[in-house]
Every structure is written in C-alpha cells, then in structure tokens.
Amino acid sequence: MLSKTPTEKIVHILISDDGIFPNNGRLPLLLYKGTIELPARDPARVVEELFDSHRWSGSWRNGIFGVHHYHSTAHEVLGVTSGKARVQLGGPTGSIYKVKIGDVIVIPAGVAHKNLGASLNFRVVGAYPDGQNWDMNYGKAGERPQVDRNIARVPLPEQDPVFGENGPFTELWHI
Template identity: 55%
Template sequence: MVANIDRLRAERFYDDGTFPNSSLPLLFYEEALPRGAASPEQMEALFAANGWPPAWRASIFTYHHYHSTAHETLGVVLGSARLMLGGPEGREFDVEPGDVIIIPAGVAHRRLDSSSDFLVVGCYPLGQDWDLLRGQPGERPHADHNIARVPVPKTDPVGGADGPLIRHWR
C-alpha cells in the first residue's frame, strides 16, 4: 500500500521551561493511510517497510510525557482522539484512523480524550530505545543532553528514504 505524504503539517513546539520540546518540527500526516485501510497490520507494514520497526499497539498516556532518547511515531488505526502536543502550552489535535504523527525527541504529548476503541501503533527508528519522562524537577539538564544526542533518522516512517522527514529535519 502506498502512503499519502501530501497532507503533511509541520508543527514546532519550543522549550516551555518544563518540557524541552524541540527545534525539529513535529510532523503530522493527515490520512497517511486511507481511513478504511488503516488496520494495525497495514500501519505496521508501512512503518517496517520504511525502517521503523513496530514496537507496540496501545493507546496514549493521559499525562504529559516525552522521550529524551528516541523519536517516536504514532499511527492511529482505530477510533479517534484529541491529543495535546507540545505540553500544557502546546496545541490540541484531533486524530483519526490513518493519521500518523512523528514526534521528535523531547516533544511532550498526551491524550486528552478518545473513543473507547482508540488504538495506536507506535514505533521508533531502528536502534533507538525510548525512556519516559514527565517534566518532573531534576529531569533536566540530563534530558537535554540525551535529546541533543538522538540522531536524525535515516528514513521517514511514512515516506521512506526520500520522505518529507528528511527535508524537514536536516
């Protein structure tokens, strides 16, 4: 299945003093896979074909959190949700099956509300392992040091080696 890379939004979220966020833009692919074809298997196949091994199937935590050791991709496969991206000072996003969000290391995210069947496939670039930070006192500057060391992925989980991530993150 060919993914749609035409409906891409690049969103920037900057350090708010608690959440580091990132100078790299968060990438939001609206309907990367057609709504009716966004099964867990199809999303996992898309990510795996582009060098981002699928890591889990679940929902999204309801508290603000971020990862300082990995970039994360979320592919919505069932249900719908409203997410807060960028921490408490960030912005709300509505997501539906087929949507994909690529979250740079350091960018806070949480689920505000969702349908009871909401399901996401999550993945990370090959070789990156995630941690879980909540913006607690004492996390930084260690988290900042980690974020600065996370390499830019070699591929875009939706668009592959020539995908938009490469242009936006280099």
C-alpha cells in the first residue's frame, strides 16, 4: 500500500559528469523517502507488482553492489524492501544517503551508485522501464564516449514507477 508522500519527502538532485562517471545532468535522481508502507509478509512481491503496474519491469531482488557502477542504456528504480544502507550516488565524490525500508530511488541512466554498507537484511527490488535493457559500466577507460551516446538516447519512461501517470517524476523528468 502507498502512504501519502509530501513534497518535502522527495529529494531530487541533478548529478553532473565528474570526468569518470557520466552521471546525468538533464534528469534528476529522485529519492522518495518512506513512500511505500510494506507488509511484513513478502514485501518484495508488493514492490514488484507496484513497479510492474506502472510499466517498470524486469524486476530482480538483491542488494546494491558494493562497487560504483551505472547503466548507460536504461533508467533504474530501486525499492528498499528490508533493512537499511548507506548509498553513494554520483561516484566517489558523490553524496551519501541513508535509505531504509519503504524508500525508493529512481536513478537516471548514467548515474553511478554504490552500497557503502548495509544491515544484514538489506534488500531491494530493482526494475527498468518497459523496453529498456540495462548494461553494466564501472567508470573504466574505454567506456566513453559510447556510453555518453547511449545515455543521450535513453527515452523517458511512460510513468513514475511508484505513482504512475501523475507522480512527481512526471513534473521533474522532461527533456
């Protein structure tokens, strides 16, 4: 079930190219704090169904990698289904955020993310907009300029992964 999400619970930040990680200076990363109230039983299923109902599919269940990485061919959403973690967004000089159960991170193509430490029970459900296939990049030599071209071609998703057609995402993400 969804809780009401006042605007002050939505963090949106533009993360620019740092010379190693392309990040995304056009679309802000969105962090929805405490957005989803989850049941004790099978919370991941609830998040998967929510994302899928808004055309974000290809879901998976796991943690967040403990290495800086990004996707140049797809946007990504991560919904925290248990535990808590410290996540760095934007590469080694990026900001660090604490996330916990019920939080959702909408990551534009190109934005680096890394798990800096988490509780033993930390889990997320990840998904991608329908029709987008993700790749893996680590800020290594030779990735650019191809990944920059890829990022520029990634289309906007049709809906906000949490709120659907009329969510905050639709006001904050546009080209």
